Amino acid sequence: MAATSQAVDDYLKAILELSGSATELVSSNALAARLGVRAASVTGMLQKLAAQRPPLVVYQKHRGVRLSSAGKQRAWEIVRHHRLLELFLHNILKYPLDEVHEEAERLEHFISERFEDRVAALLGDPKIDPHGHVIPHKHGTHAFPDEVPLADWPAGEPAVIRSVGDRDPAALRELQRLDLVPGVTIVVKVRNPNAVTLSALPGRNTPFRLSNELVNQIAVAATSR
Amino acid sequence: MAATSQAVDDYLKAILELSGSATELVSSNALAARLGVRAASVTGMLQKLAAQRPPLVVYQKHRGVRLSSAGKQRAWEIVRHHRLLELFLHNILKYPLDEVHEEAERLEHFISERFEDRVAALLGDPKIDPHGHVIPHKHGTHAFPDEVPLADWPAGEPAVIRSVGDRDPAALRELQRLDLVPGVTIVVKVRNPNAVTLSALPGRNTPFRLSNELVNQIAVAATSR
DNA sequence: AGAGAAATTTAGGCATCCCTAAATATCTGA
DNA sequence: TCAGATATTTAGGGATGCCTAAATTTCTCT
Ligand SMILES: [Mn+2]
Ligand SMILES: [Mn+2]
Ligand SMILES: [Mn+2]
Ligand SMILES: [Mn+2]
Numbered sequence: 101m102a103a104t105s106q107a108v109d110d111y112l113k114a115i116l117e118l119s120g121s122a123t124e125l126v127s128s129n130a131l132a133a134r135l136g137v138r139a140a141s142v143t144g145m146l147q148k149l150a151a152q153r154p155p156l157v158v159y160q161k162h163r164g165v166r167l168s169s170a171g172k173q174r175a176w177e178i179v180r181h182h183r184l185l186e187l188f189l190h191n192i193l194k195y196p197l198d199e200v201h202e203e204a205e206r207l208e209h210f211i212s213e214r215f216e217d218r219v220a221a222l223l224g225d226p227k228i229d230p231h232g233h234v235i236p237h238k239h240g241t242h243a244f245p246d247e248v249p250l251a252d253w254p255a256g257e258p259a260v261i262r263s264v265g266d267r268d269p270a271a272l273r274e275l276q277r278l279d280l281v282p283g284v285t286i287v288v289k290v291r292n293p294n295a296v297t298l299s300a301l302p303g304r305n306t307p308f309r310l311s312n313e314l315v316n317q318i319a320v321a322a323t324s325r
Numbered sequence: 326m327a328a329t330s331q332a333v334d335d336y337l338k339a340i341l342e343l344s345g346s347a348t349e350l351v352s353s354n355a356l357a358a359r360l361g362v363r364a365a366s367v368t369g370m371l372q373k374l375a376a377q378r379p380p381l382v383v384y385q386k387h388r389g390v391r392l393s394s395a396g397k398q399r400a401w402e403i404v405r406h407h408r409l410l411e412l413f414l415h416n417i418l419k420y421p422l423d424e425v426h427e428e429a430e431r432l433e434h435f436i437s438e439r440f441e442d443r444v445a446a447l448l449g450d451p452k453i454d455p456h457g458h459v460i461p462h463k464h465g466t467h468a469f470p471d472e473v474p475l476a477d478w479p480a481g482e483p484a485v486i487r488s489v490g491d492r493d494p495a496a497l498r499e500l501q502r503l504d505l506v507p508g509v510t511i512v513v514k515v516r517n518p519n520a521v522t523l524s525a526l527p528g529r530n531t532p533f534r535l536s537n538e539l540v541n542q543i544a545v546a547a548t549s550r
Numbered sequence: 551a552g553a554g555a556a557a558t559t560t561a562g563g564c565a566t567c568c569c570t571a572a573a574t575a576t577c578t579g580a
Numbered sequence: 581t582c583a584g585a586t587a588t589t590t591a592g593g594g595a596t597g598c599c600t601a602a603a604t605t606t607c608t609c610t
Contacts, residue, residue: 162606193443210435218418387576
């Protein structure tokens with residue numbers, strides 16, 4: 101497989117991250133917004149990725165794009181780099197949680213296979229990154245975890261925080277301050293259009309309100325098992 | 326100071342490494358050979374570097390180029406990244422000695438100041454990289470060590486290996502096999518145009534011949550002190 | 551069906567960094 | 581001094597990846 105540039109890597113990863121289910125098409129505009137480039141630039145790049153041999157994406161004009169199997173492989177590879185790097189930066193180099201993402205976002209494109217393997221070994225073949233995201237295996241993808249966005253979770257039902265978003269440092273600092281980190285159990289008391297109120301919990305005296313901006317950073321799962 | 330591209334970094338580092346003494350001019354052809362590009366490309370880049378504000382090099386047409394103080398600062402910065410990374414790869418990630426250079430050569434351009442600082446802390450503010458090269462301080466340059474090329478060392482006088490070249494993996498493996506690594510004491514018995522013969526040494530039964538290719542990888546200093 | 555939203559196309563441009571080939575200029579040593 | 585070595589200039593090009601602006605196509609919803 102031909103080597104991919106940083107820009108290509110970023111497009112593939114963005115398509116992966118925007119396509120919730122594997123078959124869902126991602127629109128050009130969504131990609132443009134996520135990558136901070138113009139729609140015309142996206143169209144150009146998608147055509148290039150689809151024209152490559154083997155193609156990295158399956159591109160349907162006006163309908164959207166999804167990863168080909170080669171594209172999926174490369175995208176997961178980059179995600180593995182990213183999450184291993186984040187854990188390394190946090191656990192070994194003692195980076196604050198809200199600073200790991202930016203550095204990993206840069207370095208993920210440049211580390212070698214050997215670096216990836218040695219870091220994984222140093223960390224003891226970890227399964228979860230410091231935000232609670234699953235670290236994919238070296239070859240092949242990984243099953244989607246059973247987590248759902250907190251915004252979709254029913255009120256009254258206890259839930260465990262599985263992961264938090266890694267892209268917004270300010271939100272991350274706030275979540276840490278509130279102790280809303282992976283592993284913590286919460287209960288939604290009320291859901292409004294713009295916020296969610298969480299019930300009082302052990303170690304916290306009053307119910308409190310979480311803005312959607314923070315709610316959207318959190319993914320949860322049932323407390324059972 | 327404006328951010329420098331990878332290509333600019335590589336030019337600055339090459340100028341630094343090719344100018345033995347601080348004031349020595351480096352020729353365009355020497356740079357072209359070291360960087361694996363054409364002389365015409367070098368001329369173009371040198372003009373760009375000299376035109377920058379502040380200038381990164383002092384360029385005298387037909388005579389050569391040397392680093393300005395801004396250029397020197399950036400070049401030493403990259404060298405610090407490189408040598409810290411090499412030591413990190415060797416000591417923490419357990420890379421073989423002959424594989425650290427290539428990875429460091431790539432990553433040196435992309436790590437942040439924070440990464441540099443945290444790696445230095447993890448390694449205990451090291452002074453010497455795994456090839457025996459001095460790791461410059463974070464701000465400002467460093468004094469040149471007292472080492473000289475083995476090719477310039479007088480026969481009969483014992484010498485300690487101070488450093489070995491990091492750019493040729495095959496040569497490095499051979500030097501390790503021969504136990505010619507930093508810290509080891511040697512004596513030159515005979516010098517030929519194409520080789521040097523070392524005297525028998527503790528742990529070695531016969532004198533042996535070292536090709537210039539290997540001799541040129543080694544820098545030594547007096548055994549005293 | 552028609553309007554508005556979404557996406558694409560086209561045409562031109564910018565920046566970086568590299569290449570070749572040929573002509574020219576400068577330097578240096580015998 | 582002058583020939584050969586060294587370096588520069590000029591003029592052309594390629595690749596990547598981004599931009600704008602305007603025109604157009606396609607889709608989707610009412
Ligand atoms: Mn990899
Ligand atoms: Mn993460
Ligand atoms: Mn630095
Ligand atoms: Mn080294």
